[in-house]
Amino acid sequence: MKNLRALAARVVFQVLEKGVSLSVALPEQQQRLGSGKDKALLAELSYGVMRHLPQLDKLVSDCMSKPLKGKQRIVHQLLLVGCYQLYFTRIPGHAAISETAEACRQLKFEGLVKVVNGVLRNLQRNQKPLPEDSETLAFNTPAWLIKRLKAAYPEAWQEVIAQSHQRPPMWLRNNQLSQTREQYLALLDEQEIAATPGANEDAILLESPKDVGLLPGFADGAASVQDGAAQWAASLLAPEADELILDACAAPGGKSCHLLESEPSIDLVAVDFDAKRLERVQQNLDRLKLKAKLVHGDAAKIDAWWQGDKFDRILLDAPCSATGVIRRHPDIKWLRKQADIEELATLQSQILDHCWQWLKPGGTLLYATCSILPQENAEQIKAFLARTQDATLVPIAQQQNCDDIGWQITPGQDNMDGFYYARLVKG
Numbered sequence: 001m002k003n004l005r006a007l008a009a010r011v012v013f014q015v016l017e018k019g020v021s022l023s024v025a026l027p028e029q030q031q032r033l034g035s036g037k038d039k040a041l042l043a044e045l046s047y048g049v050m051r052h053l054p055q056l057d058k059l060v061s062d063c064m065s066k067p068l069k070g071k072q073r074i075v076h077q078l079l080l081v082g083c084y085q086l087y088f089t090r091i092p093g094h095a096a097i098s099e100t101a102e103a104c105r106q107l108k109f110e111g112l113v114k115v116v117n118g119v120l121r122n123l124q125r126n127q128k129p130l131p132e133d134s135e136t137l138a139f140n141t142p143a144w145l146i147k148r149l150k151a152a153y154p155e156a157w158q159e160v161i162a163q164s165h166q167r168p169p170m171w172l173r174n175n176q177l178s179q180t181r182e183q184y185l186a187l188l189d190e191q192e193i194a195a196t197p198g199a200n201e202d203a204i205l206l207e208s209p210k211d212v213g214l215l216p217g218f219a220d221g222a223a224s225v226q227d228g229a230a231q232w233a234a235s236l237l238a239p240e241a242d243e244l245i246l247d248a249c250a251a252p253g254g255k256s257c258h259l260l261e262s263e264p265s266i267d268l269v270a271v272d273f274d275a276k277r278l279e280r281v282q283q284n285l286d287r288l289k290l291k292a293k294l295v296h297g298d299a300a301k302i303d304a305w306w307q308g309d310k311f312d313r314i315l316l317d318a319p320c321s322a323t324g325v326i327r328r329h330p331d332i333k334w335l336r337k338q339a340d341i342e343e344l345a346t347l348q349s350q351i352l353d354h355c356w357q358w359l360k361p362g363g364t365l366l367y368a369t370c371s372i373l374p375q376e377n378a379e380q381i382k383a384f385l386a387r388t389q390d391a392t393l394v395p396i397a398q399q400q401n402c403d404d405i406g407w408q409i410t411p412g413q414d415n416m417d418g419f420y421y422a423r424l425v426k427g
């Protein structure tokens, strides 16, 4: 089956009904398509439905006399894809409707083709405005998350949500072992790829996203794709020559590789709980011709897999809600549940306490998350400082306020993802 709308319905079904992340579900269906253009349209439809889910759901549900249940649920998801095309794309209405009806046939729901046609024609004819009669609808965000963002950002929460719906830019990290950033910018210029340097020493912001195959020397490790916010980890941890460094939650390895590029003489131990994701660390190291000791292990049980010295510096890029990267992964809004936040905060504090025991006196631990919720960030670190006598917080120059605990970056700030850093020194 190659009908693009049917594949989109499958992606949406996998995410919403099976809890599979978009970054897994989408490539699985994209590989069935031949052309890059079709793959891009499949991505556009799948991402679009995730971004606007409550509004699409309401528009479609209002046209149905009774909801589709059980196995027929995928036809509801197909209708969301159809509705997205009518409201948010330039695809002519008649083409969107006939292709979506054909998708229904291909999904083997011949008996529902009339329903699909009827609902989509109804939507096209009536052209109702996008519903905004609740905050969830108006902001396309679950109510629990809106509540937490209001509490965390009483002035800026609407802007934080608006930024989380923007299409994210593409950032590159120049590999300083291959060439200087100026040289790489010149190589991009030769290929007519418009780019500007970011605030961080290796960061490059592309004017528009590009396939990595078009980037000069990408296969040979000249550059990597990494958001501008994530690139601050290496300079904030600032490893020195020959130090023993732990990357406690390393996969897929973006920050591990950057640490090695910035100081190749370090002894880097890169750990992750997830064996499959750890394979990606090795692939990234191979492409960049870097070496680290990879461990499949638990960062909250270092004793179980490490008999060596304590570490000079530790990067703890903790598992988190990923609420800072919703613009890249809009499915997070629907996959994350309110109760996850407290569970994640507990897990983060356990890993943090344990890693701290493995840090040398005088050593630095950099705590990082791609969350924008204080429970996982400033409040987490405040509680850690209160219970850990030998921990001192070292302010980060970019912090907005010297009273802030750590550096909270909000989505879209200087074009970066939402991110958090706190630098702690022992003793």
Ligand SMILES: C[S@@+](CC[C@H](N)C(=O)[O-])C[C@H]1O[C@@H](n2cnc3c(N)ncnc32)[C@H](O)[C@@H]1O
Residues within 6 Å of the ligand: 230, 248, 249, 250, 251, 252, 253, 254, 255, 256, 271, 272, 273, 274, 277, 297, 298, 299, 300, 317, 318, 319, 320, 351
């Ligand atoms: C935010 S991601 C890390 C991203 C990575 N630092 C990078 O820059 O590419 C968090 C990682 O923590 C891992 N993880 C979760 N719990 C863990 C634990 N208890 N011990 C080690 N790794 C864990 C997850 O598998 C996930 O790969």
